[in-house]
Structures are given as structure tokens and as C-alpha cells.
Amino acid sequence: MNFTETYQSTLAALGLAPYATDEIAAKFETLYTKLVEFNSHTNLTAITDEAGVILRHFADSLTAAPYIGEKSLKILDVGCGGGFPTLPLAIAHPDCRFTALDSTAKKLTFVAEMADTLSLPVTTLPARAEEVAQMPAHRERYDLVVSRAVARLPMLCELCLPFVKVGGRFVALKGADGELELTEAEHAIAKLGGRLISQKAFTLGDAGGRVILEIEKVRPTPTAYPRAFAKIKKTPL
Ligand code: SAM
Numbered sequence: 001m002n003f004t005e006t007y008q009s010t011l012a013a014l015g016l017a018p019y020a021t022d023e024i025a026a027k028f029e030t031l032y033t034k035l036v037e038f039n040s041h042t043n044l045t046a047i048t049d050e051a052g053v054i055l056r057h058f059a060d061s062l063t064a065a066p067y068i069g070e071k072s073l074k075i076l077d078v079g080c081g082g083g084f085p086t087l088p089l090a091i092a093h094p095d096c097r098f099t100a101l102d103s104t105a106k107k108l109t110f111v112a113e114m115a116d117t118l119s120l121p122v123t124t125l126p127a128r129a130e131e132v133a134q135m136p137a138h139r140e141r142y143d144l145v146v147s148r149a150v151a152r153l154p155m156l157c158e159l160c161l162p163f164v165k166v167g168g169r170f171v172a173l174k175g176a177d178g179e180l181e182l183t184e185a186e187h188a189i190a191k192l193g194g195r196l197i198s199q200k201a202f203t204l205g206d207a208g209g210r211v212i213l214e215i216e217k218v219r220p221t222p223t224a225y226p227r228a229f230a231k232i233k234k235t236p237l
Contacts, residue, residue, distance in 0.1 A: 178211025
């Protein structure tokens with residue numbers, strides 16, 4: 001199978017066919033080629049085979065796309081690394097505005113290059129989440145915050161929920177442990193002004209179990225949060 005066929009069949013099997021048009025597939029093929037090229041000198045991912053990247057990076061990221069809905073949202077990806085889920089989501093929803101935040105600037109070089117090459121509405125922000133979340137320009141300014149593979153849920157909520165507007169949402173892409181993490185994070189979610197509104201467990205083909213947690217911001221986050229990273233890590237909420 002060529003790239004487009006593998007991409008389209010992978011997405012169809014996951015119920016993501018709306019994001020599998022020929023036009024979108026062509027963008028993902030460019031993203032794949034550039035990812036492998038960049039990865040040869042700067043480590044972004046251990047997965048480089050075509051089918052693996054399509055399933056574990058592209059399709060996995062796109063499982064968050066249906067949570068965006070029809071509106072043009074202001075979206076933040078906390079700890080985007082080499083651009084996941086930001087880049088796939090921006091290809092799927094070019095009407096939204098994305099900010100890709102990571103503390104490792106060299107990974108953001110790739111994200112910025114791809115935003116330019118594919119004309120995606122993505123701005124990069126090289127910074128630590130817990131510092132930026134205290135700045136008025138970013139605190140409680142986003143309609144939707146997404147994050148994948150950054151920290152366990154109690155820590156992740158402290159890093160992400162302060163960015164969400166009241167009435168906005170945080171969508172966490174978690175692995176098979178997601179439901180267990182949710183029980184650990186119940187206190188943190190409430191303390192930070194959140195409320196779980198949906199949880200979805202499914203299998204991402206050969207990549208195994210995944211859980212998507214959708215948390216609504218129902219009250220402002222107390223100003224004491226997020227704390228310094230050492231504190232978040234030492235005594236998670
Ligand atoms: N989200 C990407 C993905 O799924 O491929 C990258 C995941 S990588 C395992 C975790 C990323 O989170 C790293 O790039 C790291 O620099 C970033 N990160 C961890 N803690 C952070 C923080 N407090 N502020 C900003 N970025 C952070």
C-alpha cells in the first residue's frame with residue numbers, strides 16, 4: 001500500500017474517515033517525510049516507519065479532532081514535543097488557532113517549520129507551562145487545551161487547567177492507564193476548577209488501549225496554581 005492508502009485505511013478503521021480526504025492525506029504525507037528527515041539529526045520520535053507514524057502519531061492525535069467541533073477555537077497544546085497532537089489537529093481544523101507550547105525549543109523548530117510549509121495556523125511558544133500559566137496573556141485564555149504524553153493526570157491537570165477559560169475544556173489523551181489516573185486526579189480536577197464531562201476508552205489498533213478524558217472548566221483556578229514544577233512533582237494535588 002502507498003502512504004495515502006495506509007493513511008486512509010488506518011483512519012477509516014478508527015472511525016476517523018472525515019479526516020481522511022485525499023487533500024488531508026497529502027498534507028500528512030508531507031508531514032511524514034519532513035518528520036523522518038528532521039528526526040535524522042534531531043530526535044523527535046523513536047517511531048519512524050510509515051505505518052507506525054500514521055497510527056501512533058497521526059491517528060492517535062486525530063482522536064482528539066472530534067472534540068473540537070464546528071467552532072473556530074483558540075487551542076493550546078501543552079508539551080507538544082515534535083507537534084503532537086497540534087500538527088494533525090491543525091491540518092484537520094485549519095479554522096482554529098493553535099499555540100504549541102514546549103520547554104524544548106529545538107523541537108518547536110520543527111513545529112514552526114511544518115506550520116510554515118503546510119500553512120497551518122500554529123504559533124510556537126518555547127516556555128515552561130507552569131510559568132506561562134501565571135501570565136495574564138495566557139491564563140484562562142484558551143477555549144480548549146490538549147495534551148498527550150506529558151505527565152500523569154494529577155500533575156497534568158495542574159499544568160493545563162489554569163490555561164482554560166471558564167466554560168472551556170481540557171482534553172487529555174491518555175494511554176490504557178487513563179481511567180486509573182482519573183481516580184488519582186479527582187481531587188486535583190475539583191481543586192483546579194474542573195469537572196469531568198466525558199471519558200472514552202478505545203483501542204488504537206495495534207498500539208493498544210487509549211482513554212480520552214474531557215474536563216470542563218466550571219470555576220476559575222485559584223491563583224496559587226500552578227505551583228513551581230518541583231512542588232507539583234513532589235506533592236501532586
Ligand atoms: N506531546 C508530544 C507527543 O505526544 O509526541 C510530546 C510528548 S514528550 C514525551 C513530553 C514533552 O513535554 C517534552 O517535549 C517536554 O519537553 C514537554 N514538557 C514536559 N514538562 C513540561 C513543562 N512543564 N512545560 C512545557 N513542556 C513540558
